[in-house]
Amino acid sequence: MRQASVERITKETQIKLSLNLDGKGVGEINxxxxxxxxxxxxxxxxxxIDLNVDCKGDTYIDYHHSVEDIGxxxxxxxKxxxxDFKGIYRYGNACIPMDEALVNVALxxxxxxxxxxxxTNLNPKAGSFDTELVQEFFEGLCRALGLTLHIVQFAGTNTHHIIECAFKAFARAIKIAVAIDPTMEGEIPSTKGVIQN
Ligand SMILES: [Mn+2]
Known part of the structure; x- marks a missing residue:
């Protein structure tokens, strides 16, 4: 079963996160x-990906620690x-529109x-959310997973649409990359023979 659960506790955040890569896209997110x-x-x-997230963070300061640590x-x-990364497609790409916004994610x-x-060109806030934290989220995620991630924006004027586009494109690209490639028959998808830093 391609499932995992992570409990990450610091003085800034207490996070419980579990997922199932072969799910139906359901779960509880708080x-x-x-x-x-x-x-x-x-x-x-x-x-x-079925995803459950519970985070108790120091949001009285701001959202920075919670967003980065959830990433x-x-x-x-x-990861x-x-x-051992056996049998996966490894690469994923998705170009996703949302109204006037268009974002491509290749990973x-x-x-x-x-x-x-x-x-680029986001308003500083989406509701009470500091939009610069989107970058912190993806940086944390890339570091922890060992992910090469290119997020390229082709169009967009509405901050909510642009960020939503990026998350949807990321979702579709990761769906492709973690899927099992039937031609791989359990091989590690690297001529190096191993996927590691
Ligand atoms: Mn929305």
């Missing part, structure tokens, strides 16, 4: 941040669920962390 709940719910729905926890859980579960964050 991050303490409404906008992030919305993004993670649609990530789960469009990746078909790290999600990356850790995906744990993939085990490689390479074992190496790299983030090209090409989201």
């Amino acid at each position: 991050t303490g941040i409404g906008f992030l709940d919305h993004m993670l719910r649609l990530f789960s729905a469009h990746s078909r 790290i926890s999600l990356g850790l859980a995906i 744990q669920a993939l085990g 490689d579960i390479s074992g190496r962390c790299y983030l090209n964050y090409g989201i």
Whole structure:
């Protein structure tokens, strides 16, 4: 079963996160941040990864620690669920529109962390959410999973649409990358013979 559960506790955040890569895109998400709940719910729905998140964070300061640490926890859980990375497609790409916004996500579960964050011209806030934290989320996730991630924005004027586009494109790209490739027959998808940093 390609499932994982992560408990990550620091003085800043207490996070319980569990997932099933071969799910139906359901679960309970309570991050303490409404906008992030919305993004993670649609990530789960469009990746078909069942996702449960419970976060008690120091949101009286701001949302920074919670957002970054949830990104790290999600990356850790995906890595744990993939085990030795045998048989997966490894690469994923999705170009997703939402009304006037258009975002492409290309990714490689390479074992190496790299983030090209090409989201620009956001308003500083979406509700009470600081939109600069989207980058922190993806940086934490890339570090923990060992993910090469290119997020490229082609169009968009509405901040909510642009961020939602990025999360949906990420969901569809990761869905492809973690799927089992029937031509691989359990091989590790690297000529190096191993996926690691
Ligand atoms: Mn929305």
